Amino acid sequence: MLSADGIEVHFGAVRAVDGVSLEVGDGEIVGLVGPNGSGKTTFLNAVCGVVPARGRLEVAGHPVRLGAPRAAARAGIGRVFQAPQTFEALSCIENVLLASADPRARGLLGATVLRPLMWSREQRRWLEAHEALALVGLEGATATPAHMLTYGERRLLDVARAIVSAPRVLLLDEPSAGLNDSETAALGDLLTRVHEEREVPILVIEHKIDFLDRLCDRVVVLDVGRVIASGPPDEVWRDERVMSAYLGATRAEG
Amino acid sequence: MNEATTPVGEPAPMGAAPTTGLAGGETTAPYAKRLRPGIYRRHHYLAVVVFVVATAVLAPMFAESRSTQFLVNLWLVYSITGIGFYWVFGLAGRFAFCQTFMMALGGYMGAWVAQSSLGGGFLVQVALGVVLSAGVATAVGLLVRRAQAFYFAIATIAVAEMGRVFFSKAEWFTGMNGTRTGIPPIRLFGRDYIAESEVFWIFLGGLALVLLLAAVIERSPLRRDAVAARDNALVAAVAGVPTGRAQLTLFVLGSAMGGLSGALMGPWTGTTGDTSFGIELAIGIFLMLLLGGIGSMWGPVVGAAFYVAVPDLLSGFDKYATIVYGALLLVTIILMPEGIVGGLGRLRLRLEGRWRRMRPKGAVDAVG
Numbered sequence: 226m227l228s229a230d231g232i233e234v235h236f237g238a239v240r241a242v243d244g245v246s247l248e249v250g251d252g253e254i255v256g257l258v259g260p261n262g263s264g265k266t267t268f269l270n271a272v273c274g275v276v277p278a279r280g281r282l283e284v285a286g287h288p289v290r291l292g293a294p295r296a297a298a299r300a301g302i303g304r305v306f307q308a309p310q311t312f313e314a315l316s317c318i319e320n321v322l323l324a325s326a327d328p329r330a331r332g333l334l335g336a337t338v339l340r341p342l343m344w345s346r347e348q349r350r351w352l353e354a355h356e357a358l359a360l361v362g363l364e365g366a367t368a369t370p371a372h373m374l375t376y377g378e379r380r381l382l383d384v385a386r387a388i389v390s391a392p393r394v395l396l397l398d399e400p401s402a403g404l405n406d407s408e409t410a411a412l413g414d415l416l417t418r419v420h421e422e423r424e425v426p427i428l429v430i431e432h433k434i435d436f437l438d439r440l441c442d443r444v445v446v447l448d449v450g451r452v453i454a455s456g457p458p459d460e461v462w463r464d465e466r467v468m469s470a471y472l473g474a475t476r477a478e479g
Numbered sequence: 480m481n482e483a484t485t486p487v488g489e490p491a492p493m494g495a496a497p498t499t500g501l502a503g504g505e506t507t508a509p510y511a512k513r514l515r516p517g518i519y520r521r522h523h524y525l526a527v528v529v530f531v532v533a534t535a536v537l538a539p540m541f542a543e544s545r546s547t548q549f550l551v552n553l554w555l556v557y558s559i560t561g562i563g564f565y566w567v568f569g570l571a572g573r574f575a576f577c578q579t580f581m582m583a584l585g586g587y588m589g590a591w592v593a594q595s596s597l598g599g600g601f602l603v604q605v606a607l608g609v610v611l612s613a614g615v616a617t618a619v620g621l622l623v624r625r626a627q628a629f630y631f632a633i634a635t636i637a638v639a640e641m642g643r644v645f646f647s648k649a650e651w652f653t654g655m656n657g658t659r660t661g662i663p664p665i666r667l668f669g670r671d672y673i674a675e676s677e678v679f680w681i682f683l684g685g686l687a688l689v690l691l692l693a694a695v696i697e698r699s700p701l702r703r704d705a706v707a708a709r710d711n712a713l714v715a716a717v718a719g720v721p722t723g724r725a726q727l728t729l730f731v732l733g734s735a736m737g738g739l740s741g742a743l744m745g746p747w748t749g750t751t752g753d754t755s756f757g758i759e760l761a762i763g764i765f766l767m768l769l770l771g772g773i774g775s776m777w778g779p780v781v782g783a784a785f786y787v788a789v790p791d792l793l794s795g796f797d798k799y800a801t802i803v804y805g806a807l808l809l810v811t812i813i814l815m816p817e818g819i820v821g822g823l824g825r826l827r828l829r830l831e832g833r834w835r836r837m838r839p840k841g842a843v844d845a846v847g
């Protein structure tokens with residue numbers, strides 16, 4: 226579904242992502258792991274057009290222009306950021322509505338002369354948004370201003386916003402960060418549910434090994450901007466290069 | 480704010496969502512109505528009607544002297560430009576410093592049309608003033624569409640300065656020394672509107688239309704997109720929001736309201752000059768928005784009332800006007816950081832005890 230080929234991102238002299246090629250197939254949940262600073266977040270940023278990047282990117286066989294976030298969104302790339310990114314001035318359902326894939330009657334014409342059209346599109350968008358909120362368990366918070374949500378709820382809201390447009394692939398950046406064990410387990414269930422009900426392949430950055438073992442069919446390991454291993458979780462954890470990459474990182478930190 | 484959260488445990492309406500067909504619109508309606516975002520539950524149109532009727536009844540009663548009538552009219556035109564600036568700065572978050580330039584542009588254009596061989600009635604003059612300021616705003620907005628926050632502010636200051644130079648050079652357009660005098664009074668449907676009390680009705684009608692436009696924008700996806708672009712353009716773009724388009728639309732529309740108020744002022748006072756649109760007014764428009772409240776379409780209307788009334792209440796103490804403004808602004812920022820309208824809204828929520836009840840119920844037990 227998602228096919229990235231030779232993605233490169235440079236920050237000055239730093240090669241944060243150095244020729245990463247990666248596939249996420251239909252029906253797959255792929256984990257993206259690696260030591261701190263290995264370029265995982267930057268890779269996701271490149272895929273959803275947030276940083277300038279080189280390489281080739283395809284979604285469902287169609288090429289996607291790099292460096293253009295809206296083009297990526299329209300191609301069907303949904304993204305959940307590491308820190309919740311909610312729009313606090315809006316209510317929960319409005320947060321989700323932002324990502325509606327339906328662009329019609331959304332501008333000035335829709336607000337003025339095409340109001341009947343806008344109205345009927347809006348009603349349909351509300352239903353979609355409510356469905357997405359219900360899937361993540363926030364159906365009781367539809368009208369709640371987003372600034373009243375807890376940290377965990379904000380993350381759920383981000384997930385709802387990322388799935389409302391029926392994306393072709395979902396990218397998540399450390400979704401379990403800041404959650405305790407039971408919350409992490411609930412999140413795992415939620416992602417499985419999203420994956421199955423929405424039939425959306427997922428690429429997820431994670432540090433928690435058992436979370437990955439439970440969720441992922443496959444993990445890809447990055448180190449200093451390159452893919453050093455890829456395969457089923459239990460095989461990858463035994464890989465020597467992976468062990469030394471993590472060991473090296475730990476040593477450098479300690 | 481919001482009237483109620485969607486009750487938890489209602490029969491799930493999701494299954495009923497039809498995806499195709501024209502008839503779908505009808506079948507979705509009863510379900511969709513319950514889900515509509517809080518903004519659509521507010522009574523914008525009713526508020527506009529109440530405001531216009533109240534002003535129509537109260538203002539003539541209260542404004543007995545000619546000078547008070549003048550101030551009321553000034554309040555109405557400033558409200559128009561203030562609402563425009565609310566779209567640009569409040570909703571779209573564009574730090575634009577060219578609102579007074581847009582007013583001057585609309586004013587000169589209206590006057591130029593009125594005094595040229597073209598003639599044209601009052602409505603034509605005003606319309607051309609609006610169109611010109613909207614056109615210039617479109618060009619400016621497209622040119623600097625990538626400029627964020629600070630750079631956009633600088634770019635608009637530069638545009639306003641270039642405009643000032645142009646106005647002082649192009650006397651064919653702006654009149655001798657950049658001031659057009661002897662602009663014919665408002666004439667509409669065969670009737671002259673010369674006295675302050677007559678002009679009042681024209682201005683109130685203009686403000687009513689602008690408020691109506693503001694209301695439909697509040698109740699539209701455009702507002703939501705603009706707010707998202709304002710608060711986090713990057714995340715909004717990743718979500719697929721047409722951020723640039725939303726911001727450009729509101730910048731152009733807001734500038735057009737500047738042009739409208741400028742074009743209304745010429746036939747009212749008989750002159751249009753750069754001095755009426757100077758730096759004082761530029762800061763004044765900011766004041767109106769901050770004082771009245773940046774988060775509501777009513778903010779600039781309330782703020783403009785204060786802006787117009789304060790110097791009058793202080794007549795005789797003119798030199799203290801600036802200090803009083805400063806003090807007023809400080810007090811507002813400290814006591815009501817969301818402006819007068821925002822503060823009152825919060826107070827209302829408190830009184831009605833809704834603040835607590837808006838916490839999600841079913842959601843708390845979910846993750847987090």
Ligand SMILES: Nc1ncnc2c1ncn2[C@@H]1O[C@H](COP(=O)(O)OP(=O)(O)OP(=O)(O)O)[C@@H](O)[C@H]1O
Pocket residue numbers: 236239241259260261262263264265266267268
């Ligand atoms: N905007 C930026 N400007 C300059 N350097 C950057 C920028 N973003 C990331 N980097 C650098 O790129 C490298 C990869 O960073 P990235 O955030 O992608 O790592 P990561 O794998 O997500 O790490 P973590 O596990 O800590 O989240 C790091 O060396 C980082 O310092």
Ligand SMILES: [Mg+2]
Pocket residue numbers: 265266267307398
């Ligand atoms: Mg990261």
